[in-house]
Structure formats: structure tokens, C-alpha cells
Amino acid sequence: MRLINKKLKWHDRVILGALPFIALVMTYATASYLRRIDNPADKLLPSLEAIGNAFWRMAFVPSPRTGDYLLWSDTLDSLWRLGTGMTISTLLALLFGIAIGFIPHIRSTLAPFIASISLIPPITILPILFIIFGLGEMSKVMLIVAGTAPIMIRSVTQAVLDIPREIIIKAETLGASVWQMITRIVIPTTLPQLITALRLGLVPAWIFLISAEAIASTSGLGYRIFLVRRYLAMDVILPYVLWITLLAFIIDRLLLYISKRIFRWHHLSGESL
Amino acid sequence: MRPMKNHFIKFLCLAVIFTAATFSSLTGTTSALAAKKKDFKVCWSIYVGWMPWGYLKDSGIMKKWADKYDISVDIVQINDYVESINQYTAGAYDGCSMTNMDALSIPAGGGVDTTALIVGDYSNGNDGIILKDKKSLADIKGQKVNLVELSVSHYLLARALDTVKLSEKDITVVNTSDADMIAAYATKDVTCVVTWNPLLSEIEANKNATKVFDSSQISGEIIDVMMVNTKTLKDNPNFGKALVGAWYELMKIMSGDTKEGIAARTAMAKASGTDLKGYDAQLGTTKMFYTPEEGVAFITSKELAKTMELVAKFLFEKGILGENAPSAEYVGIQFADGSVYGDSKNVKLRFDPTFMKMAADGKL
Numbered sequence: 001m002r003l004i005n006k007k008l009k010w011h012d013r014v015i016l017g018a019l020p021f022i023a024l025v026m027t028y029a030t031a032s033y034l035r036r037i038d039n040p041a042d043k044l045l046p047s048l049e050a051i052g053n054a055f056w057r058m059a060f061v062p063s064p065r066t067g068d069y070l071l072w073s074d075t076l077d078s079l080w081r082l083g084t085g086m087t088i089s090t091l092l093a094l095l096f097g098i099a100i101g102f103i104p105h106i107r108s109t110l111a112p113f114i115a116s117i118s119l120i121p122p123i124t125i126l127p128i129l130f131i132i133f134g135l136g137e138m139s140k141v142m143l144i145v146a147g148t149a150p151i152m153i154r155s156v157t158q159a160v161l162d163i164p165r166e167i168i169i170k171a172e173t174l175g176a177s178v179w180q181m182i183t184r185i186v187i188p189t190t191l192p193q194l195i196t197a198l199r200l201g202l203v204p205a206w207i208f209l210i211s212a213e214a215i216a217s218t219s220g221l222g223y224r225i226f227l228v229r230r231y232l233a234m235d236v237i238l239p240y241v242l243w244i245t246l247l248a249f250i251i252d253r254l255l256l257y258i259s260k261r262i263f264r265w266h267h268l269s270g271e272s273l
Numbered sequence: 274m275r276p277m278k279n280h281f282i283k284f285l286c287l288a289v290i291f292t293a294a295t296f297s298s299l300t301g302t303t304s305a306l307a308a309k310k311k312d313f314k315v316c317w318s319i320y321v322g323w324m325p326w327g328y329l330k331d332s333g334i335m336k337k338w339a340d341k342y343d344i345s346v347d348i349v350q351i352n353d354y355v356e357s358i359n360q361y362t363a364g365a366y367d368g369c370s371m372t373n374m375d376a377l378s379i380p381a382g383g384g385v386d387t388t389a390l391i392v393g394d395y396s397n398g399n400d401g402i403i404l405k406d407k408k409s410l411a412d413i414k415g416q417k418v419n420l421v422e423l424s425v426s427h428y429l430l431a432r433a434l435d436t437v438k439l440s441e442k443d444i445t446v447v448n449t450s451d452a453d454m455i456a457a458y459a460t461k462d463v464t465c466v467v468t469w470n471p472l473l474s475e476i477e478a479n480k481n482a483t484k485v486f487d488s489s490q491i492s493g494e495i496i497d498v499m500m501v502n503t504k505t506l507k508d509n510p511n512f513g514k515a516l517v518g519a520w521y522e523l524m525k526i527m528s529g530d531t532k533e534g535i536a537a538r539t540a541m542a543k544a545s546g547t548d549l550k551g552y553d554a555q556l557g558t559t560k561m562f563y564t565p566e567e568g569v570a571f572i573t574s575k576e577l578a579k580t581m582e583l584v585a586k587f588l589f590e591k592g593i594l595g596e597n598a599p600s601a602e603y604v605g606i607q608f609a610d611g612s613v614y615g616d617s618k619n620v621k622l623r624f625d626p627t628f629m630k631m632a633a634d635g636k637l
Contacts, residue, residue: 041384127456216449
């Protein structure tokens with residue numbers, strides 16, 4: 001049998017999937033051990049135990065300064081910003097994506113504009129965002145929107161353009177109005193693509209969230225990481241990074257699950273990662 | 274089955290190579306701590322008092338002194354101040370320019386035994402607190418204060434609040450990146466910032482800005498130092514001699530208004546993004562120690578111990594001395610006369626006038 005046709009048993013898949021993670025942890029543990037022979041208080045690669053302790057301290061011991069459980073209050077604040085930003089981006093993507101994809105006049109007006117806008121790295125116009133939206137929560141949410149909405153609009157537009165022309169013609173033959181076609185054909189067929197766009201948009205969204213919190217903030221996951229970076233507290237940074245990765249992974253899987261449950265027809269053929 | 278086995282072996286080899294590469298890059302940096310060596314690296318970041326480091330490299334003065342002691346010293350500019358200290362702490366550099374406070378919290382707090390080789394200057398107005406539309410420091414009560422949290426700005430703020438019987442509970446600290454400080458000041462929500470030069474003078478130029486406190490009111494407490502790894506220095510005294518020799522040669526040149534002095538300062542001004550006038554203005558709020566005698570006098574003074582105690586207490590209160598630090602005395606600091614503040618079994622920061630003294634006595 002050829003290599004590519006081999007079907008792996010589920011436990012083999014789990015073991016193979018776990019391998020790189022185990023290798024990473026082992027590499028880390030050894031490197032950390034070697035560095036700590038030179039300097040037992042090494043801050044760059046603290047021991048796994050120190051990382052565990054730091055995680056415990058951030059999650060379950062109230063901060064002496066504020067009395068908050070830092071990990072949870074940071075997580076809550078960050079997720080609020082991320083959630084608000086992505087909700088706005090999703091709504092914008094749906095609205096503009098359909099309008100641009102379906103109505104020729106709007107497409108001619110906005111498509112080149114959105115395509116250009118989506119290429120501007122939002123970080124570079126940060127001072128302008130500050131002046132318009134202030135330094136508070138609003139500017140952080142807007143940075144996420146600015147970073148994700150244009151590309152999400154473009155992928156929804158593409159999804160609308162990909163609707164087979166025959167279906168539209170069929171609907172027109174049956175006397176459907178533009179509005180009817182939008183509500184009965186365009187929206188239902190593009191919704192799964194919207195979820196895909198959302199999942200892809202979450203990648204830059206996290207980056208912009210963390211950068212926004214690094215710039216001016218009093219709480220949040222990114223704030224904490226950039227604050228403790230000032231004294232190289234990798235024992236706090238590493239568990240925060242793992243935590244962010246885990247959160248991002250869970251949100252991504254959740255969206256995939258929702259998509260598979262609601263739009264079963266969209267997932268009929270092919271595997272999805 | 275043969276092809277598969279081949280694949281598997283290839284895959285395994287790749288994995289091993291990759292792991293080994295990662296591994297060596299993570300641990301390799303410790304080799305910077307090896308005993309006798311000839312090649313050294315120090316790093317610095319842009320700041321008025323550290324611009325000479327860049328000029329030392331460009332002018333060839335560093336090379337001249339390194340050749341004299343038959344070693345090589347590479348001077349590397351790093352764009353991010355905290356990153357430069359982190360790199361030094363991780364072992365990638367043998368020395369790094371930083372403030373006394375950051376030396377105590379990052380390398381010393383992180384177990385890297387560090388020696389103050391050249392005390393270059395202290396901030397004498399280079400750091401300050403600016404209020405928008407308000408005229409006195411007491412008005413800061415209840416305001417949001419934008420600053421780089423846990424930096425010398427934060428320390429300056431804590432010392433300033435003491436003078437008007439306020440504490441950090443009376444204000445809200447908003448951690449703000451120094452890169453965005455000027456843009457932040459331009460927004461409506463920002464009413465108070467604590468920052469350093471050249472940002473400070475830039476913000477102070479606004480009509481609604483009043484500087485209500487600056488580092489000249491706590492003069493001698495924010496000290497800028499070339500910190501080097503104690504073990505490296507001990508094993509290689511020539512490294513220390515070359516750095517100190519080169520430094521004071523340049524100090525002599527740049528302190529004067531000779532043609533050479535002006536040329537040196539103009540080059541430094543250009544490198545820090547300003548002109549000679551702007552750079553001289555910044556030097557005006559910096560107390561430079563142009564002669565080794567001044568440096569020795571400062572480092573052997575009694576005030577230094579008091580300053581370091583204040584700094585250690587501040588760091589401890591903010592939880593930056595390390596989470597397992599039971600008190601502000603956790604990290605020992607040794608002074609010129611051999612006295613130690615804090616734990617004498619855990620001395621990690623040393624103020625040692627030996628090398629500056631050699632320069633003063635003309636023994637280099």
C-alpha cells in the first residue's frame with residue numbers, strides 16, 4: 001500500500017499529534033535545566049515548576065495590589081474587547097460583503113476602495129485612531145475592527161460572487177425581487193463562508209488585541225504580558241501565552257463545530273482543518 | 274514497507290536536527306559567561322547620556338583602546354531599551370547601559386551578578402511629570418496618569434506623590450508605551466503624563482502643558498550606568514580597562530567646545546534624531562560625569578546607599594524584585610566601601626570604583 005493511502009487508527013493519530021508537543025516541552029525543560037545550572041534564578045527559561053507556580057498565583061491568588069484574580073480579570077477584559085470588535089467586524093462583513101458582491105453599483109463604488117483599505121497596516125495609523133476614538137476601550141475595539149473588517153468583507157464578497165449564476169437566474173425566472181434573492185439565496189449560502197471569514201479574522205484580531213493592550217491600558221492579557229516583560233518575568237509570560245493559545249483554539253473549534261452543526265450541507269465533501 | 278521506513282527515518286533526522294538547532298540557540302547564549310575570552314559585546318539604546326557609546330564605535334576610539342589591550346569590543350545599538358536589558362540578562366551581551374533601578378530589578382533580581390563599571394550621568398530634569406491645564410502637582414489627585422509602568426517614570430511619580438502626601442491609590446496609572454506617548458498626550462482623555470527626554474520637552478512645548486515635577490527635585494536618584502557582568506569583568510579585567518579608557522577619552526573630547534568636541538556632539542545629536550542645539554539642551558538637564566574623578570566621587574558618596582534603599586523598597590512594593598522576594602533586602606547591593614545593603618549572601622549588584630579610579634589615576 002502506498003504511504004498516502006494509509007488510514008491511521010485514532011490512537012496512532014493522537015500519539016503522532018502529541019509528539020511535537022512532547023518534543024517541545026522536553027526541549028524546553030532541558031534548555032531551562034542547562035541555563036539554571038549557570039544561574040539558578042535564570043529569568044529567560046524558568047523551570048516548569050516556576051511556570052506552574054506563576055500560573056497558580058495569577059489564577060487563584062488575589063493580587064496584593066488590587067485584590068483581583070489577575071488571570072480572570074485580564075481574560076474577561078480581553079475577551080470583551082475581542083468579542084465586541086469581532087461582532088462589529090462580522091456585521092460589517094455581512095452588510096458590505098453582500099452589498100458589494102450582489103449590487104453592481106455598490107461593487108464599482110466600494111470594491112477598489114475596500115481592497116486598498118484592507119492593505120493598510122492599521123498599526124501605522126494608530127495616532128489617527130487615538131485622536132478619533134480616544135485612548136479608552138473604544139480605540140482598542142476599533143483597532144481590531146480596522147484590522148479584521150476589510151479582509152472579512154472581501155472574503156464574504158467573494159462568497160457572494162461564487163454563488164452559481166444559474167441559481168440567481170432561476171430565482172429571477174420565478175419572479176424574485178432583489179430583496180427576496182438576498183434574504184432567500186445570498187444570505188443562507190454565504191453564512192458558512194462568514195463563519196470561515198470570522199475564523200480567519202480571529203488570527204489578526206488576537207494580534208491587534210494584544211498590540212492595542214500593549215499601547216495604553218490598565219488591564220487585559222496583552223497589558224499583563226507587556227508589563228511583566230519589563231522585568232523579564234517569563235514565568236508569567238509563558239503561561240499567559242499558553243492561555244491565549246488555548247482560548248484562541250477553543251474559540252476556533254467552537255466556531256467550526258457550530259458551522260458543522262448548522263450548515264451540515266456545507267461540510268459534506270472534503271475534510272476541514 | 275521499505276519506502277515508508279525511509280520516510281520515517283528522514284522525518285526523524287529532520288526532527289532531531291531541528292530540535293538540536295533550537296536547543297543550541299536557547300542554551301548557546303550562556304557561553305557568553307565563559308571564563309577567559311577575547312571578544313566582548315556590549316549594547317546600548319538611544320538616550321542622551323548613552324549617545325557616546327555609538328560615537329565610540331563610529332569614531333574608532335573603542336577599537337583603539339580594545340587593540341591596546343589586545344581584545345575586541347563590539348558596541349551594538351538596540352532599538353528597544355527594555356529588550357537591550359533583557360538580552361544582557363539572558364547572557365547575549367557582556368555589558369549594557371541601563372539605569373540603577375532597572376539594573377536592580379532585571380539582571381540583579383534575575384540572579385545575574387552585575388557590576389556598575391562606568392557611572393556616566395544622572396537625570397537632572399530629564400524625567401518629568403506634565404499636567405494638562407493644571408498648574409500644581411497636588412492637582413494630580415484623582416487623575417489618570419499615563420506612563421510606562423514599572424519604569425523610572427513610575428519611580429519618579431512615586432517619589433513626587435510622597436512630596437504632596439498622596440499615594441498611588443489617589444490616582445490611576447495607565448501603562449502607555451513610550452513610542453505612543455506624544456500621540457497619547459494629544460488625545461482628550463489624557464490629562465497627565467510622566468515621561469523622559471526627548472519626549473518630555475516635546476510634550477512640554479504644548480501650550481496647555483505644565484511641568485509640575487522633574488528629576489532635578491530628586492537629583493542623583495535616577496542614575497545611568499554601563500553595567501557589566503561581574504564574572505566576565507573579574508576574569509577579564511582588560512575588558513573593563515578598555516571600556517573605561519575609551520569612555521573617558523571621549524568624555525574629555527565632548528565636554529569641550531573645541532572643533533573635535535562640537536563634531537562629536539553634532540554626530541551624537543544626529544544619531545538621536547535632533548540637532549546640536551537640541552542635544553545640548555538635553556545635556557543641560559543631564560548631570561554628566563565628564564571626568565573619572567566625578568564618577569568616583571559620586572559612587573563613593575553616602576547618598577548612593579540611601580538612593581538604592583529607596584529604589585529597592587519601591588521595587589519590592591511593586592512586586593518587581595521577584596515573586597519569591599520576602600523583603601526589599603532580598604537582593605544584596607554592595608557599595609564602594611564594601612558595605613552591603615540587603616542580603617550579604619545574595620549580592621548581585623555592585624558599585625565598584627576600581628576601574629574609574631584607574632582612569633582617574635592615569636593608570637590605563
